[in-house]
Amino acid sequence: MKKVSDILLRxxxxxxxxxxxxxxxxxxxxxxxxxxxxxxxxxxxVWIHKTYFPWVIKFxxxxxxxxxxxxxxxxxxxxxxxxxxx
Numbered sequence: 001m002k003k004v005s006d007i008l009l010r011x012x013x014x015x016x017x018x019x020x021x022x023x024x025x026x027x028x029x030x031x032x033x034x035x036x037x038x039x040x041x042x043x044x045x046v047w048i049h050k051t052y053f054p055w056v057i058k059f060x061x062x063x064x065x066x067x068x069x070x071x072x073x074x075x076x077x078x079x080x081x082x083x084x085x086x
Contacts, residue, residue, distance in 0.1 A: 001073050002074065005071075005073035006074070008069055008070030008073065009067065009071070009074065011063070011070075013067075015059075015062070015063025015064075015066065015067070018059070019056070019060040019063065022056045022060075023056070026048055026052060026056070029048050030048065033045050033048075
């Protein structure tokens, strides 16, 4: 199980990086649309919103799921708060 969880966590980390790049690309798209102005900017923003965002959301959801499965298999408790009581 350790090997499988390591592979899933590695895929998750690559997916997180790709999701960050996808977010940066959408930001650049909106900045370019702002600079262009007019009807072309509107069509670019609509394309980003209607076509690009759904694919990015599906993509990131898959990688988050793989990361959670990898954390579960490796028994990592990343979502818990550790408090030390004296």
